[in-house]
Every structure is written in structure tokens, then in C-alpha cells.
Amino acid sequence: MADAAPPLAPPRRRHGRRESVWRWRRSDLAIFALSWIAGMGLCVITSALVAFFAVKGAQYLRPNLLVQSPSPSVSQAGSGGFLDPIEGTILLGAIGLVIAVPLGVTTALWVLEFGRPRWLARIVDSTVEIIAGTPDVVLAIFGLALFELGLFAPLSFGQPGGAFGRSFLTCGIIVSAVAIPSIYTATRNGLISTPRQLREASYALGKTKTATIRRVVLPAIRRDIATGSALGLGRIIGDTAIVILLLGATLQTQTQSSTPILGLLRGTGSTLTSYAFNASPAGDGNAPTKAYAAAALLLVLVLVLNWCVGRIGRIGGPPLHTERRLGA
Amino acid sequence: MLERLRRPWPDHRAEFLLGAVACLLAVAIVAMVVFVARGAWPTFSHDGLSLFGSGGNVDTRIGAMQNTTRNPPASAYAIHAWPLIYGTILSAGLALLVALCVSLASAVFIVDFAPPLVRRVMGPVIRLLAAVPSVLYGLVGILVLVPLTANHIVTTEQRRSVEYVIPLSGGVAVTVVLLALMITPIMTALITDALESVPRPWREGAIALGLNPLRATIAVSLRAIRPAIVAAAGLATARAIGEAIVVSMVSGGVSFAPNPADGTIFLFEPFESLASTIIRNADSISAPAIHSTLYAFAALLLFSSLILSLAAYLVRLPLRRYQSTS
Amino acid sequence: MSILAQRIRIEPQAEPEPAIERLRLEDVSVFYGGIAAVKNVSFPIHQGEVLALIGPSGCGKTTLLRTLNRLTELTPSASHSGRILLDGEDIDEIVDTELRRRVAMVFQQPNPFPMSIFDNVGFALREQSRRRPRRHEIAPDVDRALQRAGLYREVRDSLDHSALRLSGGQQQRLCIARAIAQQPEILLMDEPCSALDPRSTATIEDLILQLREDLAVVVVTHNLQQARRIADRVAFMYLGDLVELGPTEQIFDDPVEVETREYVAGVFG
Numbered sequence: 001m002a003d004a005a006p007p008l009a010p011p012r013r014r015h016g017r018r019e020s021v022w023r024w025r026r027s028d029l030a031i032f033a034l035s036w037i038a039g040m041g042l043c044v045i046t047s048a049l050v051a052f053f054a055v056k057g058a059q060y061l062r063p064n065l066l067v068q069s070p071s072p073s074v075s076q077a078g079s080g081g082f083l084d085p086i087e088g089t090i091l092l093g094a095i096g097l098v099i100a101v102p103l104g105v106t107t108a109l110w111v112l113e114f115g116r117p118r119w120l121a122r123i124v125d126s127t128v129e130i131i132a133g134t135p136d137v138v139l140a141i142f143g144l145a146l147f148e149l150g151l152f153a154p155l156s157f158g159q160p161g162g163a164f165g166r167s168f169l170t171c172g173i174i175v176s177a178v179a180i181p182s183i184y185t186a187t188r189n190g191l192i193s194t195p196r197q198l199r200e201a202s203y204a205l206g207k208t209k210t211a212t213i214r215r216v217v218l219p220a221i222r223r224d225i226a227t228g229s230a231l232g233l234g235r236i237i238g239d240t241a242i243v244i245l246l247l248g249a250t251l252q253t254q255t256q257s258s259t260p261i262l263g264l265l266r267g268t269g270s271t272l273t274s275y276a277f278n279a280s281p282a283g284d285g286n287a288p289t290k291a292y293a294a295a296a297l298l299l300v301l302v303l304v305l306n307w308c309v310g311r312i313g314r315i316g317g318p319p320l321h322t323e324r325r326l327g328a
Numbered sequence: 329m330l331e332r333l334r335r336p337w338p339d340h341r342a343e344f345l346l347g348a349v350a351c352l353l354a355v356a357i358v359a360m361v362v363f364v365a366r367g368a369w370p371t372f373s374h375d376g377l378s379l380f381g382s383g384g385n386v387d388t389r390i391g392a393m394q395n396t397t398r399n400p401p402a403s404a405y406a407i408h409a410w411p412l413i414y415g416t417i418l419s420a421g422l423a424l425l426v427a428l429c430v431s432l433a434s435a436v437f438i439v440d441f442a443p444p445l446v447r448r449v450m451g452p453v454i455r456l457l458a459a460v461p462s463v464l465y466g467l468v469g470i471l472v473l474v475p476l477t478a479n480h481i482v483t484t485e486q487r488r489s490v491e492y493v494i495p496l497s498g499g500v501a502v503t504v505v506l507l508a509l510m511i512t513p514i515m516t517a518l519i520t521d522a523l524e525s526v527p528r529p530w531r532e533g534a535i536a537l538g539l540n541p542l543r544a545t546i547a548v549s550l551r552a553i554r555p556a557i558v559a560a561a562g563l564a565t566a567r568a569i570g571e572a573i574v575v576s577m578v579s580g581g582v583s584f585a586p587n588p589a590d591g592t593i594f595l596f597e598p599f600e601s602l603a604s605t606i607i608r609n610a611d612s613i614s615a616p617a618i619h620s621t622l623y624a625f626a627a628l629l630l631f632s633s634l635i636l637s638l639a640a641y642l643v644r645l646p647l648r649r650y651q652s653t654s
Numbered sequence: 655m656s657i658l659a660q661r662i663r664i665e666p667q668a669e670p671e672p673a674i675e676r677l678r679l680e681d682v683s684v685f686y687g688g689i690a691a692v693k694n695v696s697f698p699i700h701q702g703e704v705l706a707l708i709g710p711s712g713c714g715k716t717t718l719l720r721t722l723n724r725l726t727e728l729t730p731s732a733s734h735s736g737r738i739l740l741d742g743e744d745i746d747e748i749v750d751t752e753l754r755r756r757v758a759m760v761f762q763q764p765n766p767f768p769m770s771i772f773d774n775v776g777f778a779l780r781e782q783s784r785r786r787p788r789r790h791e792i793a794p795d796v797d798r799a800l801q802r803a804g805l806y807r808e809v810r811d812s813l814d815h816s817a818l819r820l821s822g823g824q825q826q827r828l829c830i831a832r833a834i835a836q837q838p839e840i841l842l843m844d845e846p847c848s849a850l851d852p853r854s855t856a857t858i859e860d861l862i863l864q865l866r867e868d869l870a871v872v873v874v875t876h877n878l879q880q881a882r883r884i885a886d887r888v889a890f891m892y893l894g895d896l897v898e899l900g901p902t903e904q905i906f907d908d909p910v911e912v913e914t915r916e917y918v919a920g921v922f923g
Contacts, residue, residue, distance in 0.1 A: 013746060015727040024540060031542065045457075052468065110343070145366070548767055551768075
């Protein structure tokens with residue numbers, strides 16, 4: 001039987017008649033509307049927020065602000081830029097990461113690779129959860145109490161009755177706590193998702209557990225550690241309360257002594273967050289334009305870090321709920 | 329000696345060292361509780377339960393405390409912090425209510441109704457909202473929302489009616505909105521993840537019985553993830569209770585207990601929370617009476633966040649178990 | 655003629671009364687993306703009969719079953735052509751939720767909801783109406799469904815216990831009770847006994863034979879002996895085509911097509 005032309009394929013349908021939304025219960029209809037409003041509303045609010053700071057940043061952020069030091073002044077024009085707060089943010093971020101990454105990674109490694117006795121591992125696991133849930137003011141207060149002890153004078157400087165307790169070092173030590181949960185969780189997820197075969201192959205070759213961790217496991221979870229660190233760094237540079245309480249609240253970076261690095265670490269200063277806070281009507285400042293500029297810069301930094309997280313992370317990024325601490 | 333360090337380490341040494349570092353964190357938590365309690369001890373011992381009571385103006389009390397010297401008398405520590413406690417609970421509670429509705433609705437939206445394009449965008453959107461530093465929310469509040477409410481929403485009559493007692497501005501309303509905005513992303517993320525891990529057979533079974541998608545989600549999935557919702561709410565509340573920066577920037581800075589019976593004025597009455605008071609008086613912390621008072625507030629915050637965190641952890645434990653067996 | 659052409663053989667039988675046709679498939683094809691999982695299938699399904707769909711893995715029998723209550727729509731890439739008529743109505747024209755009340759499905763793995771037994775069986779009754787009915791309003795229907803499913807006597811004192819505590823066989827009977835609580839016209843069963851032990855399997859097979867009095871039952875099964883035991887008619891599918899359809903005895907004892915003969919003889923599976 002010769003066909004002149006192939007017969008037309010019958011039309012294909014994806015779906016038939018669906019129940020109309022109007023036939024739903026009234027409460028369901030309300031929830032339906034609410035869910036659309038909530039979902040789209042979140043998108044709208046986020047874009048509005050970013051757009052707002054973009055506009056304000058474009059208005060008020062000038063390159064000269066980035067290189068001038070701030071000076072206390074009544075008028076906005078004379079109050080200088082925020083070079084020192086930028087330095088402070090970078091320095092604090094560095095100190096915080098240097099402390100948080102080894103701590104977080106080591107803790108996760110121990111809990112998952114060794115983790116004996118079991119009750120201890122569970123305690124440590126819940127400890128990280130507790131740190132994640134503790135308000136940053138409480139962490140700051142603890143830091144103050146701890147570092148005001150004369151014992152820790154080398155970290156800031158001595159005072160009659162103990163120590164001053166406020167310096168880049170002390171602030172950095174405490175602010176690392178807001179990054180530890182992110183790094184811990186990211187490392188933990190990475191360890192859980194490395195295939196068992198990887199480790200078993202290494203053991204089969206006669207390597208010890210330690211060597212396996214060093215040579216096989218850690219390189220495999222590099223990405224997760226990087227993701228967690230980026231998330232943690234975002235938290236650190238966004239934190240305000242710990243900075244206010246523990247960084248000494250000097251507008252410009254003050255070194256403690258003349259020793260090059262140690263003097264700086266023991267010194268006081270400010271960060272973009274504390275600067276913005278102080279420049280707003282809530283602080284002493286009277287410079288809302290400077291506050292907007294600093295805030296816009298801060299948002300750019302945070303967005304860049306967030307974008308990095310998306311790029312370096314595993315497919316799809318970390319599960320949404322790894323982020324328990326919000327920017328403080 | 330360097331030679332010995334470079335040779336591969338035996339497992340038990342590595343385990344011990346790693347474990348020691350891990351336990352450092354646990355030790356730090358214990359130290360935190362101890363130090364905060366120690367600093368708060370004078371206030372607790374001198375005031376006892378009257379700390380939780382009301383009476384007197386907190387602001388004036390703290391102002392008076394600024395002049396205390398070493399070893400002040402017991403009366404110097406006296407303070408009734410009820411307005412602050414009430415402010416904390418009120419703002420966190422209302423924010424939780426708003427955030428719960430919004431995050432449940434958004435989670436259902438993401439899982440059931442969002443068009444594929446929007447759905448892909450929601451993940452980054454939520455991550456972004458969660459990453460915004462709190463000082464930025466505070467700035468938006470104090471530079472935009474508060475003037476907006478003070479100048480355009482609060483009427484002159486309303487203001488005059490309470491003129492001699494308190495200034496009306498953003499107050500409760502702005503604080504609750506901002507707090508809710510801050511805690512919604514994390515709740516949405518947790519609830520969405522939980523919804524997506526409800527076993528597919530349940531959802532298929534509900535659809536096959538003739539339920540529309542929303543009904544299926546509400547009747548089966550939401551019901552199944554109730555522990556996750558509770559855990560998310562617990563974490564969010566802990567976050568809202570401890571938020572100091574935003575509250576200190578927009579709440580109005582007057583330790584007043586907003587009265588719901590005042591009608592709409594209630595929304596604009598100022599208040600203070602425990603956390604915001606700590607931040608605002610941080611400069612005077614060297615005065616002993618203020619020192620122990622602020623530590624006492626910190627102790628209250630620490631205690632409540634501990635309880636909430638632990639409760640959320642315990643509630644999620646059985647959830648983890650049922651998820652792994654399904 | 656090539657194997658790919660569709661052939662249906664229905665032996666004329668002396669039936670006591672004409673069987674009412676509940677469902678009719680007309681030239682139905684189902685596609686996932688561009689790939690055809692079911693090709694040009696047509697046959698009727700009558701009330702009071704059990705139709706077994708048999709065939710090797712991947713032959714399209716489950717896909718065909720899921721098309722009957724439009725559950726394939728849950729898969730974004732699925733599309734279909736042809737018509738399926740339920741009591742003369744095109745199921746694509748019937749509202750989907752209404753269709754699934756009339757055509758119920760029981761799955762391979764028992765999937766009781768994490769609720770009490772009563773809540774499970776009454777689930778559809780409660781959730782579908784505009785106003786949520788009170789417990790006493792639906793209790794008679796729940797009891798009746800449990801009785802028809804043969805589960806009532808075992809659970810009547812523990813209706814408020816969690817359904818997850820039941821054994822596998824009981825859970826499957828619960829799912830059957832849940833499915834028939836709305837008194838559907840057609841019951842679709844996707845390998846209902848494959849996850850169960852032999853005793854539960856026997857119980858459910860008896861149940862199927864009882865249920866067919868009021869319903870039309872379509873059972874997908876891998877188990878040829880089971881098909882033999884419970885089915886009135888058997889449809890053999892292979893690679894998406896309906897190869898042969900006929901009464902049980904004919905398919906097993908004297909099949910027309912070569913593939914059918916080979917499959918029931920176990921040459922391939």
C-alpha cells in the first residue's frame with residue numbers, strides 16, 4: 001500500500017479540563033490569593049530594596065569617599081569619607097574567617113569522621129545549633145566579659161581592673177562565631193555527600209584515616225568549604241551589634257602601639273556597619289547621605305559574596321536552610 | 329622535631345586533636361553562660377523577681393545608674409524591666425504572626441503555583457533577603473518608613489492625644505514589619521524544603537482521590553510537616569527576640585509598654601526591647617549598676633534563645649527520622 | 655501484516671446479560687516528550703468485570719492505567735492523543751477532580767496518609783465538599799467502605815489509631831477502602847499485591863473478585879498466575895502496543911498472537 005504522503009499525526013494534548021479556581025472553598029481561594037501575593041510580594045520587596053540602595057548609592061557614593069578617612073564633624077560635607085570603616089570591615093572579615101574556617105571545618109570533620117563517644121558528638125552538634133541561635137548582642141556581651149579580664153590584656157590593652165577588652169582581635173574572635181554555623185553546616189553537607197567509595201578506595205590502598213582526610217576528603221569538599229566561608233563572610237561583614245560593643249567605637253582606625261601588625265590588631269576602629277549606624281539618626285551622626293553611601297557599598301559587597309556562593313556551590317547552591325543566621 | 333610532625337599522624341592523635349578543637353565550641357558555650365550569669369548576678373541578687381515587674385520609668389532608672397561608682401548600694405541596682413520584656417515579646421510575637429502567614433503562603437506558592445520562571449528566581453530572592461545586613465533594614469526604617477508614618481499616617485489629633493506622654497512615630501508598626509521581613513526568608517526556606525521532601529506517594533494519592541493541588545498540599549503536606557513549621561517558628565522567634573540593631577533604630581527609643589486598648593494609636597507607640605536597650609546603653613557599660621543590668625538583660629535573652637533553639641532542635645529530630653525511612 | 659498494527663480479538667461469548675460499557679478507549683496514544691509509551695490502543699471496559707493488563711516491564715501498561723484517571727498530567731512532559739470515554743463522556747472534558755472521584759486508583763506501594771484510619775478513609779469525603787462535613791456525617795460511609803474492603807472487623811475498635819501502624823496487607827486494604835469510599839465507577843489498581851506477602855495477596859485477590867460486582871476493575875499485574883486467578887479478560891501489551899485482548903482462558907490457553915503465546919509461556923518477561 002503506497003502512501004502518497006504520511007498521514008497527519010493526531011493532535012496531542014497536555015491536559016484536559018481542570019477544576020476551576022472559583023469552585024474551590026472560599027478559604028482555599030483566599031489562601032490561593034494570599035500565596036500569590038506573598039510570593040510575588042517577596043520578589044517585589046527584594047527588588048525594591050536593592051533598587052532603593054542602588055539609587056541612593058548612585059546618588060551619594062563617590063570615589064573620594066572610598067579613600068578619605070572619616071572625621072567627626074557637624075556638617076555632612078566636612079565629615080570625610082569612610083576609608084577607615086572599609087579597612088575595618090576588611091580586617092574584621094579576615095580575622096573572623098581565619099578563626100572560623102579552621103574551627104568550623106575541624107568541628108565538622110570530627111563530628112562526622114570520628115564522632116566518638118556518640119553523646120559528645122551530639123552535644124557538639126547541638127552546640128553549633130545553639131551558637132547559630134544566640135543573638136549577637138549576647139555574644140558581644142560575653143566577649144566583653146571575657147576580654148575584660150586582665151588575662152586577655154594582650155588582646156586589647158590593659159586598664160586598671162583588667163583590660164579594655166575592645167579591639168580588632170577581640171571583636172574578630174567573637175564575630176567569627178556568626179560564621180561558624182555556616183561553615184560547619186556546609187562542610188557537614190559536603191562530607192555527607194562525598195561518596196563512600198572515595199574513602200574506601202583510599203583505605204583499600206592502605207592509607208590511614210588521617211591521611212585519607214587530608215588527601216582525599218578535604219580536597220573533595222573544597223567547594224563546600226568555600227561556599228560556607230562565603231556565606232559566613234557575608235554574615236561577618238553584615239554584623240553590627242558585635243562591632244558596636246567590641247570594636248571600641250572610634251571613627252578612625254587607632255592602633256594600640258607602634259608594633260606594625262600587632263598594634264593594629266589590638267587597636268580600635270569602625271566598620272561599614274557601625275559607620276552606617278552612627279551616621280544615621282540612631283547614632284550620633286547627622287549624615288544620612290554618608291549612611292546611605294556606606295550602606296550601598298556594604299550591600300554591593302554582600303551581593304557579590306552571595307553571587308559567589310551561587311557560582312562556586314554545588315548544582316543548585318546549598319539547601320536554603322543552611323543559612324540560619326541572618327545578617328546582623 | 330619538625331621531622332616528627334611531618335610524618336603521617338596516627339589516627340588516634342588526629343582524633344584527639346580534632347575532638348579537642350570541636351569541644352572548644354562546647355566549652356565556649358558553657359563559658360558564655362557562666363560569664364553572662366556572673367555579670368548579671370548583682371542585679372539578680374538585689375532585685376530578684378522584681379526585675380520582671382513594672383514600676384518606674386526604665387529610662388530614668390538607667391540614667392540614674394550612670395553615676396554609680398564601685399560597689400554601689402543595693403538600691404542602685406533596682407530596676408523594673410517589665411516594659412522591656414513586654415516590648416521584646418510584643419514585637420517578636422507580632423512579627424512571628426506576620427512572618428508565619430507570609431512564609432506559609434510563599435512556600436505554598438513556590439511549591440504549587442509559581443510558574444517555572446518565577447520558581448527559579450525565588451531561591452535567589454530568598455537567599456538575598458536573608459543575606460541583607462540588619463543595619464540596612466534599620467536604615468530603610470529610620471530614614472524612610474519612620475518619617476513616612478510620622479508625617480503621613482499619624483494624624484495630628486492622634487499625636488496630640490498622647491503628647492505629654494510619648495512621641496508617636498513608627499514604633500510598633502514599623503518594627504514589626506521590618507522584623508517580619510527579616511525572619512520570613514529563613515522560615516520560607518525551611519518550610520519549602522520540608523514541603524518538597526514530603527514523600528511523593530502521599531501527594532499522588534491525594535491527587536488521585538480527586539483533590540485539587542492546593543487542597544492536597546494543605547490537607548496532606550502541610551499537615552505532615554507540622555514539626556518543621558514549629559521548628560522554623562522557634563528559630564525565627566529566637567532571631568526576632570535577639571535583634572538589637574533594627575529595633576534600636578526604629579522602635580522609638582522610649583521604654584514604654586504599648587497598650588493595644590489604645591486602638592490604632594497602639595501601632596505607632598514607641599517601645600524598647602531588651603536587646604535594643606543593651607545596644608543603646610553600651611557606652612555607659614562601665615558604670616557597675618548599668619553593667620550588671622545590661623548583663624541581666626543579656627542573660628534573659630540568652631536563656632530564652634537557648635530554650636527556643638533546643639526546642640527547635642528536638643522537634644526536628646523525629647522529623648529527620650521519618651524522612652530517612654520513607 | 656506487521657506486528658505493529660493493532661489487533662483486538664474479542665471472542666463472542668454467551669453472556670447472561672449484556673455488559674454495560676463503562677469505559678472506552680479510542681485510538682489512545684501517550685507520549686513522554688517525543689517518545690510514545692502507548693500506541694493506538696482501543697478497547698472497552700465493562701461493568702462487573704476485572705480486566706488485567708499484563709506485559710513485560712516498560713510495555714506501557716502502567717502508563718495506560720494512569721492515563722485513565724489523567725494522573726499522567728502530573729508529569730510535565732506527558733501528552734496524549736485519542737479519546738477516552740467514561741459513560742460516553744470524554745474524560746478530557748470532565749473536570750479532573752470530578753473524574754478522579756469516579757475513577758479511583760490504588761497504587762503499588764500502600765500509601766496511607768500519616769493520619770488515623772478514620773481520617774484516611776474519610777479523607778476524600780471530607781476534603782472535596784465545600785463545607786467540611788462533621789465526623790458523624792461521614793461515619794456511615796467510612797464504615798461501609800471498610801466493610802467492603804474487608805477491613806472493618808479488624809480495625810473497628812481502633813479507627814483513631816494511626817494508619818501507619820497497620821501491616822502491609824492491612825494498609826493496602828485501607829487504601830482500597832479509601833479509594834472506594836466515594837463509590838467510584840471504575841477502580842484502577844497498579845500491581846496492588848506486588849509489595850505484599852502471599853497471605854495478604856490472597857486476601858486482596860478475594861477482595862477484587864467481590865468488588866467487581868459494582869465496579870469495573872482494571873488491574874495491572876506482573877504476576878501471570880494472579881491474572882489467571884482474578885481476571886475475566888486479559889489485555890497483553892508489548893512495547894506500547896495492545897497486542898491481544900480476550901477472555902482469560904483464551905489468552906492463557908489458546909492465544910492468537912505469537913508474542914502472547916511466548917509471553918504467557920515465559921519465553922520472555
